[in-house]
Amino acid sequence: MNLCVTMNKLIQLSTVLSFTLLTACGGSSSSNSTPETTTPTTTPPSSTAPADTVTYELTFTQEWTAANFTTNYPSGTHFSPLVGLTHNTEGGIFKRDEVASPGIVLMAETGGKSTLKNEISDIQNAGHSNYLIDESGISNGGKSVTFTFEASQDFPLLSVVSMIAPSPDWFVAINSLSLFNDNTWVENQTIELKVYDAGSDSGLRFSSGNLATNPAEPITLLSSERDDTDFAEGIHYQTGKHIGYIEIKLMQ
Template sequence: MFKFIALNLFVLGLSACGGDGDGSGSTPDLSDSDAVYELEFKTNWTAANFATNFPSDRHFSGLIGLTHNSNAKLFEAGTLASNGIVSMAETGAKGTLKAEIEGLQNQGDSHSTVDGGGIPASASSVNLTFGISQDHPLVSVVTMIAPSPDWFTGINSVPLFVDGKWVEELEIQLISYDAGSDSGVTFSSANLATTPRATVTKLTTDRADTDFENGVHAVTSQSIGTFTLKKVN
């Protein structure tokens, strides 16, 4: 039985993308890691690729996640999002999610926090470095699609130690998700809380609202971006 990040279903205060710790992230302590990876996040989210209601101030909040074992998950489609995931998806804030990750570390289910910057409107990529151990060989990382009601993208439980060796390099086409906490239908929709909360789903809207269906472009199947994970030590 997976130990999901604890769910406390209370109404979260809403604010613009930002808040606690969505900047450049913290410097990782790699001293007790078995391997070190660089994560490069490149976005394809442009007016040319996703024209429908494309926001003028498109950006992504600071990357946040963890390395962990199979007992833990950051999020999963078809299940309720934790308060930390909801806070990240609605506002870009990291504080609640960091506290949940710390709880998993105290249980022994996570080795390290993955914490980095986001992508501002003027840029198209961002990099960070993280350490990982054989006892906690999975990595999960998320970021808010901003502006948006409660939409995010990222990876869940990607294994980097496979068949007795570390993966050298891996490129992942990202899926976009709806956290299930807000019923807005466009990037700039006013706050409209979903009560009760719905489960996490792949982002799908009417064609008049956005170009997304099942987490990718409805026509071209293009993803909102890619994560490239490269072993550097």
């Protein structure tokens, strides 16, 4: 065999073996790796801090009719001007089971608001309120009254009262209703109103004459005999009706 031919075959064989060894050992420069799997990240929803001060619309609607309150229903029914405030936990104007202040007594017996407004002024001067509610009531034959008021995170509680007239010393109220809960303003709420007895007059019926209670008794929800006004815990016993309701709506 020709020596040159033999050498050429040996060189070719060596080249093939070298290529095979490189391939088997992964020596190729090309890569086919799979990208790492990752958990997608999401941007949390943007959150806006609640407003420090907000405005609400309040509508008081009366349901005091002869059909709903059949026992000794009086003539000339109406509700006195609404008086109240937004306040903190130290700024309430009355507490159930405690004796009424002179301002609550005057409001409940006559509808007068001057003394109660003075008491609210004292509450404001003590730093427990910054907004006075002083609005119209519901006249005889009227159905509702609407107004706006302000509340703030420092003073998020609402209290408002109105005399039921005629009556000895009875009134409706919202008492320290919280409008700011869990860092969120209440958007809307309906409150069915119950009748309170101020404890300053012992009259038994809507049109009873003055009969001062001495000493004064604590404020309670009105309960009365079936043949007087037929109330139980502030609502009419026979019909189960509330004398009215208040709707509160956050203004946008």
